[in-house]
Amino acid sequence: MAATIGPGALEIEPASLATEFLPMEANITLTGSAQTDAITFDISGIEINDLNGDGLGWKLTASPQALYHELDGSTLPVGTVSGFANPSDAIHSTIASPNQLIYTSGSGIAQYSVDYRLSYTIPITASAGDYNGVVVFNIVAQ
């Protein structure tokens, strides 16, 4: 008998980001003043699988976008980005910057997890209402 098992993927597990993320704050209200970092999102448990067998590590980057008002298109700018934290394999993880994490082991890994946190600022002229936005995560071998 003979069998060939091909490599798997280097991937961000889609299910780990499938949920719509809501702010940590229960109530967010206009005050007439700018509210720095008033809205914080904790994106916990971003899951990575490195099964491509290339013997390399990988680099995960995050690109947060502004939040957009559903009706009038006004925006809430990105505030403080605490960024990546709490990697499940801290020994092989280097947080190069808040928006970049480097995994140095090339031996492959399944269900690696890391958290990401960022805040948004409410300008003095912000509108009340519903806002939406995204953080785009990208992973590449290195």
Add this chain to the structure above:
Amino acid sequence: MNKLKSLVTVITILSAGSIAHAGLNETATLSATISAGGLEIVTASVTGPHAANGGAPVALTGSLQSDALEFNLDGITINDLNGDGAGWTLSATPAANLTNGPDNLPLGTTGGFNNPSDSINTTVDSANQITYSSGAGVVGYTVDYDVAYDVPALVAAGAYSGTVQFVLAAN
């Protein structure tokens, strides 16, 4: 031999399917709701005490001194963050007298509201009332208010006090 070949093919197909599933870019969707704020007079903008005539002393003269005590309440600040799409009305009710125990200084001339920061959308309905017509909301709107009290010919010297009540209501 045919069975062996078939098994290899199946494994290869499963592997290819796994690679196709790879997510090099994934997106986290964020959603937040900001609630409307209030329609308010900023308390700090009216908190006193406010001194008459900029703090200059006033002396009894034995004659009626009309409007001898003039108060300039500058920078009364309004925030309209309630998102109702309506404007608002601000009214003032000055005390009929400044008092010092049993002694009174009667209300004189009310200069009233003046110098609004957004004059285009502001109507001075009367000395004691303005209407703001824009429903777009406003932050840090300011307006001044002037009121004076008389000093009768015969009144006790001393410290007198009183209030002006401001009321803000949505239109």
